[in-house]
Amino acid sequence: xxxxxxxxxTEQPLLLDHVDLRIVATEQGDSSAERKTLVQLDPEHPGFxxxxxxxxxxxIARIALEYRRGAPIPDAPYTTEEHxxxxxxxxALEPAHRRHACAAYLEAARRLDLPRSRVxxxxxxxxxxxxxSGFRLEPVAGLVEPRVFLESLADxxxxxxxxxxxxxxxxxxxxxxxxxxxLGHAVTLASSRLAELNRMVGTAVKRTRTAEALERLSRxxxxxxxxxxxxxxxxxKAYGTGLLSSAGELExxxxxxxxxxxxxxxxxxxxxxxxxxxxxxxxxxxEAMYMTLRDFLRRWN
Ligand SMILES: [Fe+2]
Numbered sequence: 239x240x241x242x243x244x245x246x247x248t249e250q251p252l253l254l255d256h257v258d259l260r261i262v263a264t265e266q267g268d269s270s271a272e273r274k275t276l277v278q279l280d281p282e283h284p285g286f287x288x289x290x291x292x293x294x295x296x297x298i299a300r301i302a303l304e305y306r307r308g309a310p311i312p313d314a315p316y317t318t319e320e321h322x323x324x325x326x327x328x329x330a331l332e333p334a335h336r337r338h339a340c341a342a343y344l345e346a347a348r349r350l351d352l353p354r355s356r357v358x359x360x361x362x363x364x365x366x367x368x369x370x371s372g373f374r375l376e377p378v379a380g381l382v383e384p385r386v387f388l389e390s391l392a393d394x395x396x397x398x399x400x401x402x403x404x405x406x407x408x409x410x411x412x413x414x415x416x417x418x419x420x421l422g423h424a425v426t427l428a429s430s431r432l433a434e435l436n437r438m439v440g441t442a443v444k445r446t447r448t449a450e451a452l453e454r455l456s457r458x459x460x461x462x463x464x465x466x467x468x469x470x471x472x473x474x475k476a477y478g479t480g481l482l483s484s485a486g487e488l489e490x491x492x493x494x495x496x497x498x499x500x501x502x503x504x505x506x507x508x509x510x511x512x513x514x515x516x517x518x519x520x521x522x523x524x525e526a527m528y529m530t531l532r533d534f535l536r537r538w539n
Pocket of ligand 1: 464
């Protein structure tokens with residue numbers, strides 16, 4: 239049983255609403271065992287003292303533990319308060335998306351047409367994404383090793399958490415939750431070209447033998463699919479899911495140092511997932527991002 243949780247910044251609860259730790263851990267582990275990770279909240283977690291929340295987290299984790307590929311995903315037991323969290327996040331994100339999201343994201347979101355008033359179940363999100371790009375979502379109980387997470391992309395499978403952040407901090411989560419997975423990853427995976435790039439990352443990881451090479455690819459995933467930006471009609475727009483699932487990150491991206499998209503450089507650059515990203519790689523256009531990443535991943539060996 240292992241689940242890493244970051245310390246909550248209680249003094250600034252509205253700032254950090256995205257942290258994705260899946261690609262931070264680098265130790266090697268047994269893939270099937272890693273998917274059995276169970277929930278263990280840090281004392282600093284916003285839901286630590288909420289017994290009902292912890293019980294719900296455990297029952298949602300159990301769904302993932304008992305899940306078998308290809309079976310329908312059971313519904314998670316969200317409460318009225320959790321549906322309100324979803325509404326609050328969407329209300330914060332919608333104007334931010336209009337200003338800062340790239341056209342491919344906005345178009346995919348329009349086609350996906352996810353509910354506004356309630357947390358969508360993974361099963362329905364998966365069905366809608368699959369109809370658009372062939373990608374599917376599968377539940378995981380918590381964090382999985384980078385290789386497990388990234389290799390599943392090669393099969394058109396996105397390993398997704400199903401729980402939602404604690405209702406006391408609607409715009410903050412110390413761990414990836416269903417808001418990040420759905421409003422970040424699922425929407426981008428509904429875009430056929432972003433889905434294709436995700437698959438290519440997965441196949442590149444499958445060709446990767448050493449821990450060092452895996453680390454390099456993980457960083458490339460971080461600086462593109464999680465935190466990538468590009469130019470559209472002269473403006474900087476986000477295509478990275480870590481930005482797109484967080485109104486705070488979207489506002490903060492204008493304070494980041496923008497560097498031209500250079501994947502060799504991104505592969506070497508360290509990052510801190512607990513802070514707003516101080517450095518972002520910016521492509522000249524969606525097309526330039528797509529071609530750069532596609533060609534790099536094709537050559538990857
Ligand atoms: Fe993510």
